[in-house]
Each structure stands twice: as structure tokens, then as C-alpha cells.
Amino acid sequence: MPSIEYSIDALNVKGAFYGAQAMVYVEGDDDVLFWQKILIKTSTVHLEIESVGGCGEIDKYIAQLESGQLQAIVARDSDLIPLTANKSLNPKVLYTFGYSIENTLYSVDTLQQLATAWCKSNKVTIADCQVWLDELAKTFAPLLHLDIANAISNGGTQTIGDNCTRFMKSQSSEVPCLTKVSAYTSIMQPLFSSQLLSSAVIAIGTDPNRIVLFLRGHFLASAVIKFLSNKAKAFGRKVTISADSLYAAALVHFGGAFGPTHPHYVYYSTSAAAAVLAL
Secondary structure, rough: OOOOOOOOOHHHHHHHHHHEEEEEEEEEEHHHHHHHHHHHHOOOOOOOEEOOHHHHHHHHHHHHHHHHOOOOOEEEOOOOHHHOOOOOOOOEEEEOOOOOOOHHOOOOOHHHHHHHHHHOOOOEEEEHHHHHHHHHHHHHHHHHHHHHHHHHHHHOOHHHHHHHHHHHHOOOOOEHHHHHHHHHHHHHHHOOOOOHHHHHHHOOOOOHHHHHOOOHHHHHHHHHHHHHHHHHHHOOOOOOOOOOHHHHHHHHHHHHOOOOOOHHHHHHHHHHHHHHHHH
């Protein structure tokens, strides 16, 4: 995060200082590398990317952009904004395809590639990974409904959090537990009206891929770590996977795989082109 706060005038000339056509302001350090991979593949102009230190700060930049004061591009996690009709219409505001960068990084293809590397075996298939993701979607959908209902109502209720462990069969299991999810949702659902919960169900739909796309990014990442660790164990490999090592490995794979055949490429390339055009 920058150690000093710049004036609007200073922010507007910062791109020129770096020899760039424009600055791209993102939430955090992890986002810098992700958006760099995106923009290198989708833009022909030089853009300098800088972290501003979190979603609270990035929203200030979006406000300055929408007021016409700031001349830049701002990129942030979508969170649940696309499901609550609060998305900025300014083309210079870029959003992730799903909840966060993790929901693009941990695609089924990436899971298969990472599992192959950590298991040191080519016997982990995309079908294996898709079955697991579908099970996550099926079991965790009621948790996502709570999260969406809370976002729609702007209620501020703590819903599912950023770690999946409490909802798995055991501390180390990669298998989601329907019993634990049901027990939790039975406690939480009375906090929301039936109308809100129905709106949440309609907003997300039933497509498993869409459900996984809007699970909280860190929540999803914590499940991916368990999946990969247990896959490796099944192949006789003892591995320790941290959130940082998972991110680093996924980012390397993403950098090579992101292109016209990637399922999110059209969204990002279209958004990036519109942002550059609006500069």
C-alpha cells in the first residue's frame, strides 16, 4: 500500500512518470500480479498497475473516477456486486469475472494441472476435478444464498466467512458436509426474510459453475488446498500447501493458460478494451 496519500493532480500524472498511458489501481498486492497477466494479454498499451491497500481504499478511487476527477483505470473484485445491481457502469472500472481473482485462478483446468504437479501423476483428470467442484456447489449453495441475501439487504451479518473447514467432513477433509451446512443454515436463515432468500436463490440460479464462481475467494481457496493435499496423499505424496504457495502456482499456470480458449477470456478482453478506449 502506498505510504503517502496523493492529490488528484498527482494521481493523474503518475502514469506519465512511469511512461505509461494510464495507471491501473487495484486492491492488493496479489491483485497486481493477476491484473498484470490479464492486461498483458488483452491490451496493446502500456499500463502501470499499483495496489492501493484494500477494497475500502479502491472504492474511494472508483468514486473519484465516477466524479470525473480521476483519470485512470480501477480494477477490483466483483464480490457479490453483480448480483445486487450495484455495479459501476463506468467502463474504466474493471471487475473480476467472479467473486474475486481466486474464482478465475482456480478453474477446473488449473485444478487438474496443479493436482498433476503435486501428485506427480497424470492420472488426475479434469472429470475428477469437475465432480469435486460440482459437489462443492451442490452442498455450499445454501451458504451462498445466505451470503447473497445479506449483500442484497446490506445487513452486515457475518455469514460464511473465508475458510471452509467448519463445513467439511473433518478438519483435513476435502469433502463438504451436508449435515454441517444444514445445521448452520437452519440457524442463520431466520435472520433473513423468505423474500430475501428467494431473491438470492433466483439471483445465483442452479448452475454449479456459477455457484462456485461466486463463493468467497478465500473460502474457495481453502477448499482447493484440502482437495490438492488429499489428492496428493492418495498418490502417496505428503505435501504441505499454504495459501501463498497455492496462489503462486496457480498464477504461473494462469499466465500460460490465459488466452482465447480460456472460459473467462472474452469477458476480460472485452472489459479491458472498453476501459482503454474510454481513457
